[in-house]
Amino acid sequence: MxxxxxxxxxxxxxxxxxxxxxxxxxxxxxxxxxxxxxxxxxxxxxxxxxxxxxxxxxxxxxxxxxxxxxxxxxxxxxxxxxxxxxxxxxxxxxxxxxxxxxxxxxxxxxxxxxxxxxxxGSEVFDKPEPRPAKIAVVGSGPAGLSCAAELARDGYQVTVFEARPEPGGVLRYGVVSYRFDLQFLRREMEDIQALGVNFQCNSAIQGKESAERLLKNGYGAVFLAPGLWAAATLKPTPEDIEGLFSSVVYLAALRDGRLAEMARRIQGRTVAVIGGGSVAMDCIESAVKLGARDVYLIYRRSYRQMPAEPDERIEAQEAGVHFLLLNQPVDYVTTDHNRLQGVKLVRTRLGEPDDSGRRRPEPIAGSTWVLEADVVIEAIGNRAPEESPEWYPHVKVNGQKLIQADPASGKTSAAGIFAGGDIVRGPALVVQAVQDGKVAARAIKAYLDQ
Ligand SMILES: Cc1cc2nc3c(=O)[nH]c(=O)nc-3n(C[C@H](O)[C@H](O)[C@H](O)COP(=O)(O)OP(=O)(O)OC[C@H]3O[C@@H](n4cnc5c(N)ncnc54)[C@H](O)[C@@H]3O)c2cc1C
Ligand code: SF4
The missing domain is CATH 1.10.1060.10 (Alpha-helical ferredoxin)
Structure with a gap:
């Protein structure tokens, strides 16, 4: 095949x-x-x-x-x-x-x-009595979709603003297609569209006060669910290095009609993926499927500490991925033309537990070595864009720019603005984002009925 x-x-x-x-x-x-x-x-x-x-x-x-x-x-x-x-x-x-x-x-x-x-062709929902109140949802990932559907089922006029060309969030531009294909997403989206939710794609709500301005533009409430789409990086300007990708860019390319382009870059090459979570597992497995000669997983802690699910780790091993555990990347090695040649690594040992409760990886002095690699994919975490707090200046955020919202209602510090999904929890699960959307929808109904 x-x-x-x-x-x-x-x-x-x-x-x-x-x-x-x-x-x-x-x-x-x-x-x-x-x-x-x-x-x-x-x-x-x-x-x-x-x-x-x-x-x-x-x-x-x-x-x-x-x-x-x-x-x-x-x-x-x-x-x-x-x-x-x-x-x-x-x-x-x-x-x-x-x-x-x-x-x-x-x-x-x-x-x-x-x-x-x-x-x-089962019809699950009855047509609701339309209500005049308009609600804006920012982001069409699982949290936004769930909130929009819950409100539309009660007849509210919901518009979902989505930055990208198509709705779905991580389901559309993140998860690899052999785990969740576009056809399946399309059917699930049709169920939501049938409820009367209006989608405005290619419509990023960003820039100074843009999210708060929606309230002034006739929306009775706003649900913020933009997820986390800025990639954490090892070095501040990684995009300059040819052969180096963030997981966000790499996985979106696989979902965005650029599969052949990625295959050309990866087939027959040595690929290293940095990270130990489920996103890293998607990156290594897809690199194997694209025909990489060797795929390495680089993780600075131990096997047991990896956040990836146990079955994902086993599948990766069965696919022939080489696990480089207790190794921390410190820099990249490049040619004069900024073409990637390898990753400089330092071996680590586990010390005392850190804030996460896991034993901290400590670099071993003098143990630096270089792993030769043609392609490196950084899967070391997604975060909120640096400037995102400016989009909603009255909404309290924490030090990582995650929105602070009441878990029982999704209420933020700004009246009429609710939030949920990864932008509140940090990287989490589809099912948790769905729940946040439901919880916020209930609170939005109560807020509009006041
Ligand atoms: C590669 C990958 C694989 C995953 N696999 C799984 C899995 O198998 N199982 C699981 O349970 N969880 C998985 N997760 C986690 C899960 O997908 C997320 O927790 C979930 O998608 C979060 O939903 P969300 O609605 O908060 O955000 P997202 O899904 O990130 O959606 C946010 C949407 O908002 C849009 N947006 C961003 N900024 C703006 C703006 N300014 N204006 C308008 N729109 C904007 C984005 O384009 C995006 O469409 C995975 C995550 C990743 C990254
Ligand atoms: S009711 Fe739920 S918990 Fe009990 S056997 Fe069935 S699936 Fe399992």
């Missing part, structure tokens, strides 16, 4: 028979611990019970009512540490032969039900 075909589509999910067979394993727990494990209150206990009793329409309605991005969450949620971690079926294994039991595959059932609703 060519690399392009590798990237085009994500793997198939459950079919009806498989989903029902999996639901039949459910213990129908009265207290449904799985439901308590979902940050967006998608309520797996309820939709699995409905599926089990063949009420498929009801199961779909439960998901979509609670989580407008139920399909995306079914595919992308790290369920082993959320709903599936709480599932009672997994505890049965104590009394059974090893491997005989495991949690219900909740994410896969959820994905199936949403795909089934598209195949069947």
């Amino acid at each position: 060519s690399y392009a075909a590798n990237f085009e589509r994500m793997g198939r999910g459950f079919d009806l028979a498989h989903a029902i067979a999996e639901a039949d394993r459910c213990l129908l727990c009265h207290d449904a611990p799985c439901s308590k494990g979902c940050p967006a209150e998608t309520d797996p206990g309820a939709f699995i019970r409905k599926l089990r009793f063949k009420n498929i329409t009801g199961a779909i309605r439960t998901i979509k009512t609670n989580n407008i991005l139920g399909g995306a969450c079914g595919v992308l949620c790290p369920t082993p540490r959320l709903c599936e971690k709480e599932c009672s079926a997994r505890f049965q294994s104590l009394a059974r032969p090893q491997g005989a039991d495991r949690p219900i595959q909740i994410g896969k059932i959820q994905r199936f039900l949403i795909e089934h609703s598209w195949e069947q």
Whole structure:
């Protein structure tokens, strides 16, 4: 299979028979611990019970009512540490032969039900009575989409302003297509558009007071959900070095019709990815799929301290990625023409715990060495743009320029302005952004009804 075909589509999910067979394993727990494990209150206990009793329409309605991005969450949620971690079926294994039991595959059932609703053309929501109040949503990632859908379902006039040419946030311009393809996103977006949400793409709300000005321009409330799109870098001006990319630029290129260009740069080359989180895992796996000769992962702490999910780390190892643990990049080596040649690394050892509670990596004196590399991708974190506080000067931000908002309502320090998603939490999960959008939508309704 060519690399392009590798990237085009994500793997198939459950079919009806498989989903029902999996639901039949459910213990129908009265207290449904799985439901308590979902940050967006998608309520797996309820939709699995409905599926089990063949009420498929009801199961779909439960998901979509609670989580407008139920399909995306079914595919992308790290369920082993959320709903599936709480599932009672997994505890049965104590009394059974090893491997005989495991949690219900909740994410896969959820994905199936949403795909089934598209195949069947199910209509989940009734048309609401229109209300005159206008609300502006800044950013069309999971937080913005969830807030917009929740308000539109109640008849509010919602306009989503999106800086990029197409909506979806990280779902559109971040997550690699073999994990979440454009077709799937398009279907999920259609469900939101059918609610009457108005999207204005290529419309960045930036510049002095631009977000606050929306209130003066007739919007009753504003929900800020611009996410984190500025890349943290090892050196202040990395874009000058040919062969050096931030994960933001690299992953957006893969999603933006520039797959062939990236393949040309990576095929047969040595690629090093810096970072230990899930974004770094997307970068290394995609580099392998693009045909890199060797892919190195550089991480300054130990394997156990890596923030990436355990299954992602195992998959990377199985794909043949070389893990350079306890190595910290300090500089780049380039030719006279500023073409990347390698990364200068220093070996580290673990010292006392730092603020994060993890043992701090300490450089070992005299242990510097150079890893030769043709391409380096920095996946060392995303942050808010430096100037973003100017867009909303009355909204309190912290030292990292993250917006300070009340977790129970999304309220910021400026009346009528609410916020949620990564711009409040820092790098988080799709399902958490969905919940922030819902919480803020409820608070916006209360604010407008005052
Ligand atoms: C590469 C990658 C892979 C990930 N994989 C997963 C995963 O598998 N599972 C998971 O649960 N989470 C994953 N995450 C995390 C998850 O995607 C984020 O937590 C989530 O998308 C945050 O949603 P958001 O709505 O806050 O922001 P975003 O998704 O970042 O969306 C913000 C939107 O606002 C727009 N915007 C920015 N500034 C402006 C402006 N001034 N005016 C108008 N629009 C603006 C942006 O263009 C963007 O479309 C991943 C993150 C990354 C980066
Ligand atoms: S916890 Fe597991 S077994 Fe119990 S209701 Fe939820 S999915 Fe079913």
